[in-house]
Amino acid sequence: MQLCNQKTAVHVAGASRASRAQRSVCRPRAAAATEPVTASTTAAEPLMMRALRGDAVERPPVWMMRQAGRYMKVYQDLCKKHTTFRERSENVDLAVEVSLQPWLAFKPDGVILFSDILTPLPGMNIPFDITAGKGPVIAEPIRTMEQVKQVTKLDAEGACPFVGESLRILRNEVGNEAAVLGFVGAPFTLATYIVEGGSSKSFAHIKKMAFASPKVLHALLDKLADNVADYVRYQADAGAQVVQIFDSWASHLSPQDFDVFSGPYIKKVIDSVKASHPSLPIILYISGSGGLLERMAAANPDIISIDQSVDIVDGIKRVGSGFAIQVGASLFSLVATTAQALSLRPGVRDTIASIWLPCLSLFRWFVLLRLRPGSKH
Numbered sequence: 001m002q003l004c005n006q007k008t009a010v011h012v013a014g015a016s017r018a019s020r021a022q023r024s025v026c027r028p029r030a031a032a033a034t035e036p037v038t039a040s041t042t043a044a045e046p047l048m049m050r051a052l053r054g055d056a057v058e059r060p061p062v063w064m065m066r067q068a069g070r071y072m073k074v075y076q077d078l079c080k081k082h083t084t085f086r087e088r089s090e091n092v093d094l095a096v097e098v099s100l101q102p103w104l105a106f107k108p109d110g111v112i113l114f115s116d117i118l119t120p121l122p123g124m125n126i127p128f129d130i131t132a133g134k135g136p137v138i139a140e141p142i143r144t145m146e147q148v149k150q151v152t153k154l155d156a157e158g159a160c161p162f163v164g165e166s167l168r169i170l171r172n173e174v175g176n177e178a179a180v181l182g183f184v185g186a187p188f189t190l191a192t193y194i195v196e197g198g199s200s201k202s203f204a205h206i207k208k209m210a211f212a213s214p215k216v217l218h219a220l221l222d223k224l225a226d227n228v229a230d231y232v233r234y235q236a237d238a239g240a241q242v243v244q245i246f247d248s249w250a251s252h253l254s255p256q257d258f259d260v261f262s263g264p265y266i267k268k269v270i271d272s273v274k275a276s277h278p279s280l281p282i283i284l285y286i287s288g289s290g291g292l293l294e295r296m297a298a299a300n301p302d303i304i305s306i307d308q309s310v311d312i313v314d315g316i317k318r319v320g321s322g323f324a325i326q327v328g329a330s331l332f333s334l335v336a337t338t339a340q341a342l343s344l345r346p347g348v349r350d351t352i353a354s355i356w357l358p359c360l361s362l363f364r365w366f367v368l369l370r371l372r373p374g375s376k377h
C-alpha cells in the first residue's frame with residue numbers, strides 16, 4: 001500500500017477499555033455477515049481506508065487505540081454484572097457492546113475489537129486466565145524444548161469463533177461510517193507472557209532463555225509467528241479492515257537483541273500475511289519505540305507507530321518514505337481545555353501546518369495525515 005510518495009498516519013490513541021450503551025437505544029443490530037466482508041461489498045469506503053490509500057480526504061480520520069473506556073460509567077456498570085475480562089471479551093454480545101461504546105459516544109473513524117492479545121493461546125494448547133488485580137496468568141510457563149513441541153497450530157475458528165463473529169457484527173453495525181480494526185500480539189510479546197507465566201517487570205525468565213537456551217526461544221517464536229499470521233488472516237476474513245500488531249514489550253530488548261528475538265518474527269508475520277492478503281493494512285505498534293523506529297521499518301508494515309517521546313518530524317525522517325506514521329499526542333491534552341491544549345503544542349501545530357495537509361487532533365486518537373508533495377521533511 002502506497003500513499004503517493006510518502007504516507008503518514010498520525011493516530012492519536014487514548015481511552016482504555018470501555019463498554020457501549022445499549023444497541024437497542026442507539027442502533028438496531030444488523031444481521032451478521034455469513035461471508036467474509038471485503039471492500040468490494042461496500043458502496044463507499046470509510047474515511048480511514050481512503051486516507052490510508054492516499055486519497056485526498058476532507059479531514060484526517062481519528063480513532064481510539066484502546067478498545068474500551070474504564071472512565072465510562074456504562075462500562076463500569078457492565079463490569080459489575082459481568083465480572084471477568086474473559087467473559088466480557090469472549091461473549092459475542094458483550095464484546096460487540098464494549099467495542100462500540102467509544103464509537104457511539106464519540107464517533108471516531110475506527111472501531112477496534114474488544115479482545116486481548118492472549119485470546120488465541122488456548123487454541124495453541126497454552127491455557128491462560130486473566131484475574132482481577134493480577135492480570136494474565138499462565139499456570140504452566142513454557143521453558144523447555146519439550147514444552148515448545150506441545151504448542152499446536154492455531155485453528156482460530158475452532159478456538160475463538162467469538163472473535164470472527166464479533167468482527168462480522170461490528171462491520172455491519174458501523175457500515176461505512178468507520179473502519180473496523182483487529183489486533184494481535186507480536187511473537188516476542190506473546191512469548192514474554194508464555195515464558196514468564198504472566199506479566200513481569202524484570203522479564204528474568206525470558207532473558208535467561210534468550211541467552212542460556214536460545215534454540216528453545218527461537219523454536220517458540222517461530223511457532224508463534226506462524227500462528228499469529230494465521231490469526232491475522234482469520235480476523236481479516238471475518239471483517240477487520242486494518243490489523244494492528246502489538247509488540248508491547250519489545251522495547252525491553254536492546255536494539256541488537258531486537259534484531260535477533262523480535263524483528264525477524266514480526267517480519268515473518270507480515271510477509272506471510274501479505275502473501276495471502278496483500279491489500280490488508282498492517283500497523284506495527286511498540287510501546288516506547290523511540291530507539292527502534294528504523295528496525296520497525298525493516299519489518300515492512302504499512303503503518304509505523306511513533307510514540308510521544310519521538311518528535312514527529314524526526315520520526316518521519318528516521319523511518320523513511322513509503323510508510324504511514326501513527327503518532328500519539330500528549331495525554332496532558334486530555335485534561336486541558338482547548339485553549340490550554342493549543343498553547344501546549346504550538347510546535348506540533350506549526351509542524352503539521354507546514355508539512356502536512358492541515359488538521360490536527362489534540363487528543364490521543366489516531367489521526368491520518370498525508371505529507372504534502374515536495375515537503376522537505
